[in-house]
Amino acid sequence: MSQQKIDIEINTDGDHKVIKPTGDLDVYTVGSLRDAIGSMIEEGTTKVVVDLDAVPFMDSSGLGALMGGVRRLREAGGDLAIACTREQHLKLFTITGFGEGVSIAPTVEEAAQGFRG
C-alpha cells in the first residue's frame, strides 16, 4: 500500500511522551504512527500515550498499529495508553476485545495513570 504521511504531534509530559496524530488512521497512514512509536523505542522512551482526539476515522489497520505498539512497548519494558473520547473508536475497542488489553481513558492524564509497570 502506498503510504501517505500524516501529521503527528509529539510532546513530552513528565516521564512519558504523548503522540497526537491528526487525520484518519487507516491502511495508508499507519506507517507514520508505526514509525513514530519505533523512534520512541529507539531513543529510549517506553511510556507513550496516544491521543486519538484528532483522529476522525480508524480501521483495523489503525487499531492493529496501536495494539502492535502496546506489545512492542511492553516488550521494551514500558507501555502504551490511549486517550480517546470518540464513540466509534471506543466501540471498536469493545467489539474486538482490545479494550481489555490496553489502558483507555478520556484524557491523556487519566490514560497515563493506567500504565502497567
Add this chain to the structure above:
Amino acid sequence: MRLSLRWKIVGGFGILIVLVAVLGWLTLSLFGSLRSVQREVFRKAIPELVAVDEIVRSFTAQSAAVRGYLISSEGELLDQYQREVGVADEWETRALDLLGSAPESEVLQELVASGDEFQNLVDNQVVPLAADGQRSQAFRVLGQEGSPLINSIERLGEELRLAQDEVVVAAEREVRRRQNQAIAILILVFVAMLVVGLALAILLPRRLVRNLEKLVHAARGIEQGDFDQRLEINSHDEVEELATRFLKMQSGLKRLQQLALQDRELEIAASIQRNLLQRHVPDIPGVRLFPIQRQANLVGGDWYDIEMSQRTLTVAVGDASGKGIAAALMATVALSSLRAERSLGSGPKKVIESANKTLRDATDPDSFTTLIYLTLDLRTGEVRWLNMGHPSPFVHRSGPDGTASGYFVEGPRNKALGWFDEPGLAETVLGLEPGDRLVLFTDGFVEAKSPSGELFGEERLAEVLLRFAPMDPATLEDELIGEVERFAAGKLGDDLTMLVVEYQGTDG
C-alpha cells in the same frame, strides 16, 4: 549556462563568415592602398616627367627655331618659335600645377625663370637685332647669353627628371612592399580560416555525435529491458535536455515494470486465495447456506469456511486486519490452522485456541483476526458459537403466523485472535426454529461510508436484512449489495462478506 545547439552551429558558421569578411576587407583595403600608390605614380610623377620633358624639348625647339630664323630669315621659323613659346607656357602651367608645393617646384620655378629670361632675350634682343639686319650680332647674343640659358634649362630639366625618377622608383618599391605585406596577411588569415574551419568541423560534430551515440546506446538498453542506465551528458543544450527527459522516461518505465510485477504477484496471490477460500457451498439437507460477497480489491482478509460432518455443520466467518496481500496471507494462516486442528478431531474451543497461538506466532504484533466459529446441530437446531472479537451475528426469526423479527444476538464476547495469550472461550448458545436464518458477516457492511462520512451502521443493516428477508438468495444478494453500494455512492473500500445460514429443520 545553457546554449542552444542552434546557436552553437550558427556561432561556428558565424565565426567563419566573420573571417571571410575580414579576409575580404583586408584584401580590399590592401589593394586599395596599392591603387593609391599607383595613382600617385600615374597621375602625378609620370605626367610631371612628361611635362618637364616637354618644357625642355620646347625650349630646345625654340632655340633651334630662332637659330634657324637667324640663318635663313624664314618668317615661318619665327612663327614656329612663337608656337613653341605657347606650348612651353602650357606645359609650364601644367608642370607647376602637378608639382604643387613639392620641393622640386623650386627647381621648376628656376627653370621657368630661365625660360622666361631666354624668351625675353629672344623677344627683346635677338629678334629686334635680326630685324635690324644685325644678324651676326643677334647670333652672338643668342650664343653668348641664350645658350647658357638653354643649358641651364636642360640641366634643371635633368634635375627634375632625376627627382621624378626617384619618386617613381620609391613608389615601385612601396608597391612591392605593400604587395608582400598583403600577401603575408592574406596567407595568415587564410590559414587562420582553415584552422578555425577544421576545428569547428571536427570538434562541433564530434561532441554532438558522441552524445547522440550515448543516447542511441541507452535506447538500445531500454529495448533490452535495462532500466538502470546512467547517462552523462553535460553539453548545456537541447541534447542535454533530451538526456534528462530520457532518464525520467527510464525511471517511469522502471516503475511501470515494478507495477506490472506487483500486479502479477497480486494476481497469483488472488488465484491462490480463490482456490483456498472459495469452497463450493455444499448441498446439506436441513439447511440452506448462501454466501453474499463483493470484493473491493483483488485480494483481501475476509474469509469463510464450511464443513459438514455427521450431523454437525461447522461454519466460520473471519476478518484479518488490514488490507491486500498481508491480510490475505493472514487469512490463509487462520484458515489452514482451523482446518488442520479440526481434522485432528478437535472441538471448537481447541480449534480456536490453536488458531490463536498460530496467529500470535506467525504474524507481526500489529495484526489480528476476528472471527465467529459456529456449529449447528442439524437435528436439534441448536447453534453454538464462539465470538472472537467479531460483529455479533444477526438472527432472523420467521415467527409464527408470519410475524418476522430480527435482532443482533449479543452473547458473551471473546477477544480477537493473534494478540492475547488467552482470548477467552465463552460460548453463545441459541436455538433455531425451522425457517430461522442466522446471518454472519464482516464489518465491511457496517463500516461502509457515505460521501458525507456517515456509516451504514448496524441499525440500517438490521432494517435492510429484515426488509429483504423474504427474497430468494440470488435476489437478496443483489438487493443487499446494491443497497450498500448505493449508500456508499459506489466507493466501497472494504470487502463485503456475508454468510446466511437458513435452518430448515429435519422434516421432510
